[in-house]
Amino acid sequence: MALVMHSYKGNKNSDKAFIAAEFAGVKIDMPSGFEMGVTNKTPEFLKMNPLGRIPVLETPEGPIFESNAIARYVSRLNGDNSLNGSSLIEYAHIEQWIDFSSLEIYGNIFNWFVPRMGFMPYSVPGEEAAISALKRGLEALNTHLASNTYLVGHSVTLADIITVCNLNLGFSTVMTKSFTSAFPHVERYFWTLINQPNFKKVVGDVKQTESVPPIKKAGQPAKPKEQPKKKEAPAAEAPKAVEEEEAPKPKAKNPLDLLPPSPMVLDEWKRLYSNTKSNFREVAIKGFWDMYDPEGYSLWFCDYKYNDENMVSFVTLNKVGGFLQRMDLARKYAFGKMLICGSEGPFKVKGLWLFRGPEIPKFVMDEVYDMELYEWTKVDISDEAQKERVSQMIEDAEPFEGEALLDAKCFK
Ligand SMILES: N[C@@H](CCC(=O)N[C@@H](CS)C(=O)NCC(=O)O)C(=O)O
Structure with a gap:
């Protein structure tokens, strides 16, 4: 039975x-x-x-x-x-x-x-x-x-x-x-x-x-x-x-669809990122900055607030994996890189996100609870050091800020 x-x-x-x-x-x-x-x-x-x-x-x-x-x-x-x-x-x-x-x-x-x-x-x-x-x-x-x-x-x-x-x-x-x-x-x-x-x-x-x-x-x-x-x-x-x-x-239109059109086409960037197999810096990173539209998009760094908890590698990786799954609802409007840094715990989780619009979209803040677990800082692209950090995060530069990478996950 x-x-x-x-x-x-x-x-x-x-x-x-x-x-x-x-x-x-x-x-x-x-x-x-x-x-x-x-x-x-x-x-x-x-x-x-x-x-x-x-x-x-x-x-x-x-x-x-x-x-x-x-x-x-x-x-x-x-x-x-x-x-x-x-x-x-x-x-x-x-x-x-x-x-x-x-x-x-x-x-x-x-x-x-x-x-x-x-x-x-x-x-x-x-x-x-x-x-x-x-x-x-x-x-x-x-x-x-x-x-x-x-x-x-x-x-x-x-x-x-x-x-x-x-x-x-x-x-x-x-x-x-x-x-x-x-x-x-x-x-x-x-x-x-x-x-x-x-x-x-x-x-x-x-x-x-x-x-x-x-x-x-x-x-x-x-x-x-x-x-x-x-x-x-x-x-x-x-x-x-x-x-x-x-x-x-009735389903309301996403306000991001009502923004003035941008010359940057997110899918084009995602394709360039995925298809560049060599000379990443010269091709993909250069391509990114050539197409980046600061009027239509914004870049954000994020840092996990509770890195002390990240003692176990697979638990930390699962946590980040879960975050990216929950971001699925933003796929049309975002691109992200999440670096899990360190060769032993506590691992540091650092991310870079590209969002459509000048702010982090409200629906992402409302729907993805993980957002609150990170400190968010808008990238100042007039600062060359910050731009370089963006480039390094996109290309999974290792060591990153002096540490080996346990993993680098991409949201595209
Ligand atoms: N301690 C019990 C509580 C059971 C309980 O209160 N069940 C409620 C539904 S959540 C119920 O059947 N109520 C109907 C009744 O008391 O007649 C358990 O965890 O199973």
Whole structure:
């Protein structure tokens, strides 16, 4: 018998097991037609979980309820992964962070969000207590993440999967940018992991809430999107309410397409860059400066703000690779070089970007969270030293600023 998940798509508790399954190479089926408040109250369902809550995983050995327990089971089904660490102490630390994020993070997000939705009694002191406990939890997490890319060890573990799913409830409901900006390492951690392929396959595109939802009167909870027939919504179901999507808006033209035409054609430059196999300085670099149009384009240096974290080469390379993937939306308007400098950690990440228009495009700043992880400085092309630095970055000059290059990645 295959593994069968009883839940609905988008439930952040069942996401934990689905993400663990991606890492562990495990298949889980989820039958369609699950109806919240109906399916989970049937006698057959109550035999699997007497509280009638989701998720429940049916396995050949019997059902499991409680989302963390389900994710633990899935993560161990295929021993060939590092989700549970590689020593007893790592395993203990994984369990530590699972408990921490479930109680101190998820629990407090829940106590902030759910009363606002009208699923539990709301009170100002109750909300204040939840927010202040959440801040303490996030502060502790932020401090740990200031010097750690992952919660435990040097790769994703079950602790990261569960913590990111717990944070996802907060980021998508009550934790606005102005709230989370006090915890920059948590922000970086969350956006980096949630955009990793094994997470993204399950959770899709995540957007941070723009505002804390208004307080709804008790007894008049928000109508859950997927379960319009449901009459009484239980407390723990609240997260679904905010997953309602706005009606699609007509697609606006990108303001960069409305700029006065430029004699510099970005694709021509990209072709010259890609096709120059020898005499790079004389052909490609000279060609670049010949075609560069300072009216229609701008050049920017960027420096990673947290180089101290870049101790492990492949983690640093993945980080930069992820950034370039997320820049995909700017392909028509940008060209970039990212140099990973040093022969051992901490590696320094330094970049050069060419953007259409005089500023870094707003949609890039808004959509690509990595932008905030870098210090951006506009290149002054009247300064020959800065121009030379641009040339060296385009041609992957090595050593660059006295250091070997671990790698040079190009966005074109
Ligand atoms: N601690 C449980 C929480 C389960 C839970 O509260 N599930 C909610 C949906 S997110 C639910 O099924 N609510 C329906 C109900 O309580 O009747 C877990 O992590 O699985």
